Amino acid sequence: MSPQRPTADLHATAAEIAALLEHHRALEALARGQDRTQRGVAVQLQQRQNAADVQRVLRGMHPADVAFVLESFEQDDRLQVWNALEPSQAAEALIEFEPTVRARLVRETGRHRLVRIASALDPDDLAWVSDDLPEDVMAEVRESLGEIDRTLLQQADAYPPQSVGRLMSLDVATVRESQSIGDVLQDLHTRAYLPEHSDRLFVVDTRNLLRGSLSLQSLVLAGPQRTVAEIMEGNPLALRPEDTAAHAARAFERYDLVSMPVVNDRGKLIGRVTVDAVVDFIRVTADKDALAMAGLSGAEDIFSSVWDSARNRSPWLLVNLITAFVATRFIGVFETTIQGFVSLATLMPIVASIGGNTGNQTVALVFRGLAFEQFTPDSRRHLLRKELIVSLLNGILWGSLAGITAGLFYRRAALGIVMMAAIILNLTIAAAVGVLVPLTLHRMGRDPAQGSSVLLTFATDSMGFFLFLCLAWLYL
C-alpha cells in the first residue's frame, strides 16, 4: 500500500502487451490451420479472446498512459491494440494522442467504429478533435447528439481552429454574490458534481455577467456565515472566445492558473479554459516548432512509414537543392580564379560554414526573444547593433586565427589576409540576416521557425563563397 510512483512501469506495460500480441499471432495462425468449415469461427473466437486480453492489461489506466503505451508501438501493433480498446476508453485516449498519431489512427479505423468512439466524447472534446475526423463521421455523430449538445458543438465549431473558443469547456459551476458560504457548500453537497479541474467557482449576476471568482481554497477557509461577495476576487482575469490559444497559454504560464473564465464581448460568462487543455497545447506547439526549424512538418514521428517520411521531407530537400545550386553559382563565376589557385576551393567552405554558425546563434536568440515577447522597437534596434558588434569582434578574432593558419599552411600572407577579411564580412552579414529575417517573417504574420534557417544558410553560403573568391580575384 505504498504510494504509487508515476510512469515507472509504462515501458513494462508496453512489453507485456507486445508479448501478448506475439502470442496472439501464434494462436490466430493455429486457428487458421483448422479445416475449412471451422476456420471462420475459430479465428473469430480467437480474435475476440485476444482483444479481451489486451483490454485486461489496459483496464483502469489513465487515458494519457494508454496513449503513451500505444504511441510506443510500431504502426501495425498500435493499430491492433487500438482496435482492441472499448469505444469509451478509445475515446478518452483519442484526446491524449499526439496529433500525428491521432490522424493516422483515425484514417485506419472503420467508419462504424469511429462513430461509436466519437459519440462517446463530451461535446467540448469533440469540438477539439472535430477537424481530425472525416466529415461523414461527424455528420452521423451530430445526428445522434441531443438537442443541447448539438447546439454546443455548433457554437464551438464556429470559432477558428486554435482559438480559445475551441479550447474552452462549456461546463462551468457558478454562484451568486449574495449567497452565504454555508449555502454554497450546501448546494454543492446536494448537486454532488463539479466539472473536472475545478479550482474555483465563477460568480455571476442574474444576467450571467461575470462578477468575480471564488477559489475552492477560500471557500473552505471562510466561515459558513460569510457571503460570496465578501471573499470573492473581483475583476478576475478572463479570456474571450476569439483569443488565440497561444494567448491563453501565456496567461496560464505567467499567472500559474488552473482555470480561467471565458466571457463574450458583453462580459457574459460563456465557458472556462482549464490548465490541462493549455499544457497539451503548449507541448504540441513547442514540438511543431522544433520540427519546423529542421524542415519537418508536425505530421511525422519516429514510427511514421517510410513513404510518409520521404514525402514529408521532400519539399525541404528540394528547396535546399535549389538554394545550394544558386549559392554555388557564385563559385562558378570564379572558376578561372580557382583554376589559378586551387587551394581557394579547399578554404572557401570554411568561410561559408563559420558564417552559417554565427547566423544560427543569432537566429536562436531572436526566436527566444519572440517567444518571450521581449521585442519593442527599441530592443530590436539595440539587438541589431549589438549583434553586428559581436560578430565584428568574433570575426576579427576567429578570422585572424583562420587567416594566419591558412597563410602559414600555404606560405602566402596575402591569402591569409583575404581569408580574414572574407570571414569578418561574412559574419557581419550573418548577424544582420540572423536578426532581420526572423523578425520580418514574424511581422508578416509568418511562422519564423519555417524558413529562417534556409534563408540564413542561403545568405551565408552565397556570400561566403562570393566574398572570399571575389577578394581573392582582386588581390591574389
Next chain:
Amino acid sequence: MSPQRPTADLHATAAEIAALLEHHRALEALARGQDRTQRGVAVQLQQRQNAADVQRVLRGMHPADVAFVLESFEQDDRLQVWNALEPSQAAEALIEFEPTVRARLVRETGRHRLVRIASALDPDDLAWVSDDLPEDVMAEVRESLGEIDRTLLQQADAYPPQSVGRLMSLDVATVRESQSIGDVLQDLHTRAYLPEHSDRLFVVDTRNLLRGSLSLQSLVLAGPQRTVAEIMEGNPLALRPEDTAAHAARAFERYDLVSMPVVNDRGKLIGRVTVDAVVDFIRVTADKDALAMAGLSGAEDIFSSVWDSARNRSPWLLVNLITAFVATRFIGVFETTIQGFVSLATLMPIVASIGGNTGNQTVALVFRGLAFEQFTPDSRRHLLRKELIVSLLNGILWGSLAGITAGLFYRRAALGIVMMAAIILNLTIAAAVGVLVPLTLHRMGRDPAQGSSVLLTFATDSMGFFLFLCLAWLYL
C-alpha cells in the same frame, strides 16, 4: 468593472517606466547643476523621488508581470528599476526572472541590499535560487533565519540541483483518515490558512505516512458527516526528493496535476511540489535546449552585453573552425583532381549541404522521440532501418535530379553520375549519424542538444567532400 484581460498592457507599463526614467535623468542632471554645498542633498532627494515614482507604477502588480517588464529593458534601465523596487517586491520578482537575468541582477546588486531581498524569501524559494546567490550573502541570510527555517533550508540544500528536493515546498496541509468532513472544514475555518496552490489536502497517519489525498473538490462535494477515509483517493501518485525535476515535470504534464506529495523512502510525507514550479522548470529547460542546439549557453539573452555575448559564443565558433579545417582537408587531398576539372569545386558544396540538411531532419526526429521517451531497443532499430531507407529513396530522387542538372549544365554524363552516387552515399551516412549520435550521447548521460549538430555537420561535410572528389578522381 469589466473583467481584466491578461498581459494586455505590459508593454504600455514598460513604456511608461521608460518615459519616467528619461524624465528622472533630466531631473538628476538639474540637481547636479546646483552649487557645490547643496549638490549632494539635491541629488539624493531627487533619486529618492525617482525611486518612489517607479514603485508607484509597479505597486500591486503580479511578480511575474514585474519580472516581464524588467526583462523588457536594456541592462542599465533594468538595473535602475530593479534598484527602485522595495526589497519584498524585488524578492517576489527574483523567483520569476529567467536564470540569465537573475544572475546578472544579482551580480550588480550591492551585498547589503541582496541580503535584505534574500531575507524576504520563503525558505523553499530561497533554496531554489540559493545557487545563484553569493556564498557570503547566503551565509548572512542563514544567520538571520529562525531555527526551523534554517533547518529547512539546510535540508533542501542537501539535495542535488534540479531535483524534486530543491523544487518542493515544505508547507503542506494534512488531515487524518478518521476525521469527518465537517471536522476538516471546521479546522480549516479555524486555521484560516492553506498553502498557495492547494488543490488537495494530504491524508497521513499518526507516523506521518502518506495514506491518500483529498481534493478540495471532493471536500466541498461530500456531506459533512462522511469521513476522510470514505472519500479520499488511496495510493496517490507521489514523488521522492531525489527524483529529477524533469521526472516530476513529465508526471505533471501527463496527469494534469496541480500538486503532488513528496515522500521519503519510508513513505513519510515530507513536502509537496506545485504546478507553478514545474511550469517554470519546463519553460527554462525547453529554452536552454533550443539555445544549446545553436551552440549558445543559457546565460545569454537579447540584452546581454557585447562582451558577454562574444565570450559565450566563442567556444562554439572555435569548434566550428577546427572541424571546418579538418573537413576541408578532405578537399586538400584532391587539389590536383580539382585542378584538372575545376567545376568539381563548384559542385562539392551541394553534396555536403544536402547531407547536412537530411541529417538535421533525422536529429530533430530523434530529439522528439527522446523528449517523449519513445525509445525502446525495438524502436531504435526500427528507426535506424527506416531512416536508412528514407534517405536512400530521397538520395535516389534528389541525387538523380542534381546529377542530371549538373550533367546537362557541364555537358558531361559521367559528372552527373558521380554527383548522384555521392549524394546517395552522403544521405545514407547522414541518416546513420543523425540517428546514432544523439542516441549515443543520451545513453552516455550527455545532453544530446549539445554536440549532436556539430558532429553531424562534421560528418556530412567531410564525407560530402571526400565521396564526391574521390569518386570524381576514380571515374572522371
